[in-house]
Amino acid sequence: MTTFNDNLQISKMSTICLSEVKVYGDPAPIEVRVLKKWIPYHDKKYIYYLFVDAHGCAIEATTSTNNKAHFDSVITIQSCYIIDDYVCLSKRPYMPTVGHDASIRLGMIATFTPSSNNNIPDHYFDFATYNELMPITKLPKRLTDFIGRVIDDKHKPVKSTTLRKIIIIDEDMISSETSLELTLWPNHNVKAPDKTNIGSIIAITSAEVKEYMGKYVSTK
Template identity: 40%
Template structure:
């Protein structure tokens, strides 16, 4: 029997049998109510499927989430023109003529993500406003009450930059107070907005959340450096954040290798590679954000004269002995960048 890959489906084509797993189900309410599904095939491709809400009981009796089926006699239509769940030119419509035959298939994934990078978020705010999957490191997790009395869940995530998740009342139960700073959080089907120069990811009907996901194919997204550190020069001590690319360049070891080859898998214990950089004079290129947080864009070790001493205990160089150099390189509405010669004092 001929089958077709989900990514090859074109709108208005004739239905060719599909071999899929049902990843999730949700109800779309509003002016047009529908029961919705997300299908995935063995290639990891996905497609959205909808049915009329008055057929909800029927489909709930024959379709089970996480089960696999051979599906035929569906209708191919165009994808949503507003807030599509995923990037695809087509979607599927099913009615009572659609056939779902149970299928034994261990090679079809049991999850589906299309993670967006931080740099892609601006485009997600323009039509068709595709819903967004995102992954990052939890910085802060708290409840917040609006002026109208609604209780929301807010989570600040760190990726290349800070992103804030807003879970509306119907989804705030997905994250509890047990999710803490340093946890990895993956969220699906969010609407991207912006408030006061901070990107916001707002929950929708189809949003799901995974805390510290262990799926093999998302490890490349999970194994990324994000370190809070203290740097000091002769004028002040301040906190700064080192993200993945900077730490990889500085240490000469990727986060994935640090975890899987060197065995340093506790995010709360800095490995020796990092500890060896404490006390080392460096030239930092810093970005100062509107919220006064400081991001390290680049860190380069610099040579300093070695003092003569009989003390065999390694000493942290005196910041006051450094030749302090600060050079303003860029200033925009939202960010100030500058160079400074400082010492990495420790990780927090």
């Protein structure tokens, strides 16, 4: 429970925007909402978090999976905190979720003070257009947010399973020849509607985009 004295202490605490977090810089308190948590399939040693602040800036934070029990007891997803005593590092070299050059490493001494700031968004998108996909597909890759109009939604049998393929275009695309194909595997934990109508507008977040046979494809 947050007491009056706690609120007084929070109000006196000076925080910085996430855009001011610099690689190997001196950390200062940040006020953020914790949007999500995940463990990448290619890096099982670390837990990743996505933070967003009231300015709409976002940054990745990591901690060792050895600290899982501690941070599971400290962090509630979609809750807001003032965080201090962290370490500023460079972003991970492979498939970061945001373009920020810095990232945050959370150790056992990091402090989390609950915040009731209602001005912090409960979501974050950094949409790429079709014309911006090419550099994102090259090393060091970055996971992509994309929004577009559905032009096809079909199921395709492949060996012992069935894949779902959603074809979308945005305002930079003029036909199915310049489209993004999203492939959904049934064994992947992906939140997606069971059916999308042709012409519907959908948003994709944290997707890996590849170039395949002259087209852009994404698998989740």
